[in-house]
Amino acid sequence: SMSTQTQATPTPVSHGPGRKRSVAELKALVEQANIALADATAEQIATWADETFGKSLVVACSMAGDTVLPHLVSQHAPGVDVLFLNTGYHFAETIGTRDALIDSINANIFDVTPVQTVAEQDAEYGEKLYERNPTLCCQLRKVEPINRELAGYEAWVTGIRREDNANRAHAGVVEWDETHQMVKVNPLAAWSFDDVLEYASIHQVPINLLLTAGYPSIGCEPCTQPVAEGEDPRSGRWAGIAKTECGLHL
Ligand code: SF4
Structure with a gap:
């Protein structure tokens, strides 16, 4: 007989191959790496990450100040x-x-992508949720999707730099990510913004044009303001709200 059931929205899944190592094995790798890579360059860190994790490695890129990161990693892991x-x-x-x-x-x-489009979210929660409840908006549009995607990998590479803000001042090059129960690799931890621009220039990596147009820190358009010269670069994010991180790197 013909089914009268409506098609359920398919649950999005990770592109990753899934995890094979245990938490204990992954944590041991972090400890070893912190000794082996204490004085390593970003290139050496990327090579280690590729050799250690292979297809279970994913690079996160916000297409803001971090486009050099996927360029650098892909040189070693095509x-x-x-x-x-x-x-x-x-x-x-x-x-x-x-x-x-x-x-x-x-x-x-x-x-x-989030489960809901912006239009679907507007229909369920009302328009401009980011103005009324940015924590919920970030949960729906950033935290849930990234958690779902990262669950398919053992390690992720991020463009976190220690000079970004006080929360990141002590970022290690290889860390245990308690939130996502996986390895987090930060090859650019010691880089300055000038190091990023120099690498992009030498290797002709596309960079976000807003970076040099008063937006040193770029997120979602409704929640990003330009920053005057000399101000904290991240003061342009969630301006006027006591919020400096979207929850991904806490
Ligand atoms: Fe929503 Fe703003 Fe968070 Fe983007 S940064 S997900 S628009 S609250």
Whole structure:
């Protein structure tokens, strides 16, 4: 007989191969790496990450100040998975940066998207949720999608730099990520913004044009303001709200 059931929305899944190592094994790798990579360059850290994790490694790129990261990793790990958290609220420049990067490096760059489109979220929670409840908006559009995606990998690579803000001042190059129960690799931890620009220039890596147009820290358009010269770069994020991180790196 014919089914009268309506098609359920398919549950999105991770692009990753799943995890094979135990938490204890992954934590042991972090301890070993911190000794072996104490004085390593970003290139050596990327090589270690590729050799250790292979297909279970994913690079996160916000297409803001971190496009050099997937370039650097893909030099050592051609075809590496690169996730872009596409909240649906990005600047056109950020989407343009993603497209330019797809055309210029050998990596598998894909969007990770929230379960709901912005229109569906507006219908359920009302328009401009980011103004009334940014924590819930970030939960729906960033935290849930990234948690779901990272669950398929053993390690992720991020563009965190120690000079970003006080929370990141002590970031290690290889860390245990308690929130996601996985390894977190930060090859650019010791880099300055000038180091990033120099690498991008030498290797002709596309960078987000907003970076040099008064937006040193770029997130979703409704929650990002330009920053005057000399101010804290991240003061342009969630301006006027006591919120400096979106919850991904806490
Ligand atoms: Fe929503 Fe703003 Fe968070 Fe983006 S940064 S998910 S628009 S609250």
